[in-house]
Amino acid sequence: MLAASGSLRPAVAEGFRCGYVAVVGRPNVGKSTLINHIIGEKVSITSKKPQTTRNRVLGVVTKPMAQFVFVDTPGFQTKVKTQLTRRMNRSVRSTLAEVDAVVFVIEALGWRPGDLEVLSLLPRDAKNVILAVNKTDLSKNRDALLPLMAESMSRYPFTAIVPVSAEKNRQLDDLLAEIEKLLPESVPYFDPDLFTDKSPRFLAAETIREKAFRLLGDELPYGIAVTIDKWAETDEEATIIATLIVERESHKPIVIGEGGAKLREISRLARADIAEMLGKRVYLEVWVRVRRGWSDDVKALKTLGYD
Ligand SMILES: Nc1nc2c(ncn2[C@@H]2O[C@H](COP(=O)(O)OP(=O)(O)OP(=O)(O)O)[C@@H](O)[C@H]2O)c(=O)[nH]1
Numbered sequence: 001m002l003a004a005s006g007s008l009r010p011a012v013a014e015g016f017r018c019g020y021v022a023v024v025g026r027p028n029v030g031k032s033t034l035i036n037h038i039i040g041e042k043v044s045i046t047s048k049k050p051q052t053t054r055n056r057v058l059g060v061v062t063k064p065m066a067q068f069v070f071v072d073t074p075g076f077q078t079k080v081k082t083q084l085t086r087r088m089n090r091s092v093r094s095t096l097a098e099v100d101a102v103v104f105v106i107e108a109l110g111w112r113p114g115d116l117e118v119l120s121l122l123p124r125d126a127k128n129v130i131l132a133v134n135k136t137d138l139s140k141n142r143d144a145l146l147p148l149m150a151e152s153m154s155r156y157p158f159t160a161i162v163p164v165s166a167e168k169n170r171q172l173d174d175l176l177a178e179i180e181k182l183l184p185e186s187v188p189y190f191d192p193d194l195f196t197d198k199s200p201r202f203l204a205a206e207t208i209r210e211k212a213f214r215l216l217g218d219e220l221p222y223g224i225a226v227t228i229d230k231w232a233e234t235d236e237e238a239t240i241i242a243t244l245i246v247e248r249e250s251h252k253p254i255v256i257g258e259g260g261a262k263l264r265e266i267s268r269l270a271r272a273d274i275a276e277m278l279g280k281r282v283y284l285e286v287w288v289r290v291r292r293g294w295s296d297d298v299k300a301l302k303t304l305g306y307d
């Protein structure tokens with residue numbers, strides 16, 4: 001459609017809405033899973049372990065009458081204070097100030113002290129905060145949701161409360177409908193075909209980190225980062241060389257595993273996901289390197305992309 005001024009404008013329906021939606025909550029409540037399942041693409045890695053998400057990741061979904069630009073944020077946490085967690089918390093705070101709507105996520109099993117800490121970051125008079133009560137598939141008794149909703153309203157004046165199961169894709173459309181009401185009328189910000197702002201390179205590095213998070217024991221993963229050292233692509237295949245960075249010499253054998261078994265498994269699973277994402281054959285080589293205390297080292301964080 002050619003506008004009167006002569007400039008090209010996208011043809012959007014009258015009343016089309018578009019806006020930024022922050023998804024916040026304490027670690028591990030299912031923020032990234034929720035965004036991935038709403039979008040239908042893997043834009044943000046997930047794991048059973050808290051503090052999986054480290055960067056702000058955009059996930060975009062375009063419906064007939066609205067475009068939602070989700071901002072996945074790291075789970076806000078107060079226990080471990082390194083330069084990395086400080087940066088993660090700062091990104092949650094700054095995101096809150098910039099968005100049109102906020103989806104605050106808790107688990108259906110009830111409020112926890114960590115949830116209240118995140119809640120205290122929200123302005124008291126905001127009229128754009130929706131509570132998503134996630135993991136409803138885990139609560140055996142659906143009646144327990146009613147008192148939980150009442151308790152939630154006494155804690156904060158949420159605009160709406162929507163029980164969902166991100167994992168089982170339950171009531172995600174209801175959540176979208178509530179969010180849509182909060183978005184301003186606008187042309188879409190992004191090409192409707194696009195679903196994230198992140199490059200395949202970033203997503204590949206994150207995929208390797210996800211497999212390490214999922215396959216390694218409890219303590220190690222927080223000290224893991226991934227760099228992509230080589231990326232060469234043709235139409236048919238991609239050759240990727242990556243390094244898993246650990247914080248201590250003693251971590252190296254744990255990541256490598258007996259006879260290299262652990263590292264091979266991390267590589268195998270990551271390669272399969274990356275091949276699916278790129279739609280081509282992938283040759284992936286993963287090395288392990290020690291960078292002492294990187295998560296508390298400002299310079300190291302910068303080179304690893306966590307600034
Ligand atoms: N049963 C169940 N598990 C879920 C649901 N949504 C997420 N999970 C699980 O909860 C865990 C944490 O999910 P994530 O999406 O990584 O959580 P997060 O809030 O992004 O975590 P951080 O990035 O660490 O803050 C994973 O093991 C998910 O599979 C759900 O609806 N039901």
Ligand SMILES: [Mg+2]
Binds near residue numbers: 045046053072073075
């Ligand atoms: Mg996450």
